Amino acid sequence: MKIGIVNASSRFSRERGEAVEAWFAANVPDGSVKVVFHPASFSKHGHFGGDDATRARAFVEFANDPRLDAIWFARGGYGSCRIAEAVLPQLTAAARKKRYLGYSDAGSLLAGLYRAGFPHVAHGPMASDAVRHDETAWRALNWLTSGDRGAWEPSLHLDPRPAVAFNLTILDQLMGTYLEPDLAGHVVMLEEVSEALYRVDRMMFHLTAQPGMKRVAGIRLGRVSDITPNNPDFGLTPEQIVRYWCQRAGIPFLGAADIGHDAANKVVPFGPR
Numbered sequence: 001m002k003i004g005i006v007n008a009s010s011r012f013s014r015e016r017g018e019a020v021e022a023w024f025a026a027n028v029p030d031g032s033v034k035v036v037f038h039p040a041s042f043s044k045h046g047h048f049g050g051d052d053a054t055r056a057r058a059f060v061e062f063a064n065d066p067r068l069d070a071i072w073f074a075r076g077g078y079g080s081c082r083i084a085e086a087v088l089p090q091l092t093a094a095a096r097k098k099r100y101l102g103y104s105d106a107g108s109l110l111a112g113l114y115r116a117g118f119p120h121v122a123h124g125p126m127a128s129d130a131v132r133h134d135e136t137a138w139r140a141l142n143w144l145t146s147g148d149r150g151a152w153e154p155s156l157h158l159d160p161r162p163a164v165a166f167n168l169t170i171l172d173q174l175m176g177t178y179l180e181p182d183l184a185g186h187v188v189m190l191e192e193v194s195e196a197l198y199r200v201d202r203m204m205f206h207l208t209a210q211p212g213m214k215r216v217a218g219i220r221l222g223r224v225s226d227i228t229p230n231n232p233d234f235g236l237t238p239e240q241i242v243r244y245w246c247q248r249a250g251i252p253f254l255g256a257a258d259i260g261h262d263a264a265n266k267v268v269p270f271g272p273r
Contacts, residue, residue: 001033001145003070004062005127007041007049009105010077012128014042017074019131027134033145035127038062041074048079056083059109063087063095070144075128076104084112084179091116099144102126103265104193107170108179114164114270115181123165123189123259124151124267133263143267153189153258153266156273161217165189165259165268172203175210181270184215187254189268190242191222193261197234200224201241208249218252223260 005020017037024035040058043050050058063071073080087109099120100113106126114121122143130137142148149157156163164183168190174180192200207213224238236244246253258266 001069002067003033003035003072003144004065004068005035005037005041005072005074006059006062007038007074008055008059008083008109009049009073009075009079010047011044011049012041012074016128016131017042020127023130023137027137033141035072036068037074047077049074052079052082052086055079056086059083059087060090063098064090064092066094068098070099070101072127072140072144073100073102073106073109075126076102076106078105080105081108081174081179084109088112088116099147101140101144101267103165103259104167104261105170107166108174110270111166111171111174111181112179115179119271120147120269121271122267122269125265129263129265136263136265139267143269147269151267153268155187155220155255155257156268159187160273161185161187162270162272163187163189163268164270165191165222165257168192168200168203168207169195172207175207175212180212183212185217187218187220188213188216189220189222189257189259191257191260192224192238194226194228195224196228196230197236197238197241198230200238201234201236201245204241204245208245208251213251214249216251218254219246220254220257222257223262225261
């Protein structure tokens with residue numbers, strides 16, 4: 001099996017790419033699963049891993065390549081929303097057969113793929129996470145190769161409703177755009193990193209006010225980590241914030257989700273299971 005790795009967002013270092021390749025050489029020595037980086041993954045253009053045209057072309061080339069079985073996003077940061085509108089119309093039947101895995105900034109493309117009817121899209125560890133923790137790497141690899149249920153976020157085994165998962169900032173920003181998927185009847189899982197709680201509160205205000213969110217089955221909250229200082233103290237925990245806005249909007253709060261910007265981040269396949 002061959003997994004194509006592409007960078008749709010911020011800069012990705014060649015050293016990190018070599019570390020990912022070294023992990024696979026050490027842990028899958030029989031070569032039954034190989035990772036292939038698109039050469040453009042290491043490009044640089046200001047903040048981004050190459051200019052928009054370069055990143056878009058790389059994604060389309062790998063997504064449409066029938067020799068590759070899955071697409072794994074290299075890292076997050078920012079930038080995938082800048083190329084989504086250009087790449088989605090170019091994807092072929094070969095692209096629809098693949099599994100796509102990532103989170104954070106990759107959520108913009110995952111949302112667009114899901115909206116377009118791609119059946120194998122999931123929020124989960126990215127390639128850059130593979131060198132941080134073996135368990136994280138195996139979780140991603142097992143889903144990419146077989147859709148392994150053992151990699152799933154635990155509540156998915158108990159709740160039959162369709163689900164999605166996003167970074168809060170990403171979902172908040174894409175609602176109302178051409179990337180917004182139909183979330184009616186879905187359990188929506190959210191996580192966040194490196195934001196002050198007043199910003200989390202403001203995003204929840206905006207998100208829960210969107211017409212598309214009024215039809216969801218409910219919200220689960222993953223980990224909100226590395227919270228930046230709020231002076232004075234905001235006075236509410238992340239869970240209290242989410243519960244507050246769910247109650248105001250009439251959206252059921254369903255409890256915790258085992259997702260986040262960390263090694264324990266579980267896989268959430270989009271849609272019905």
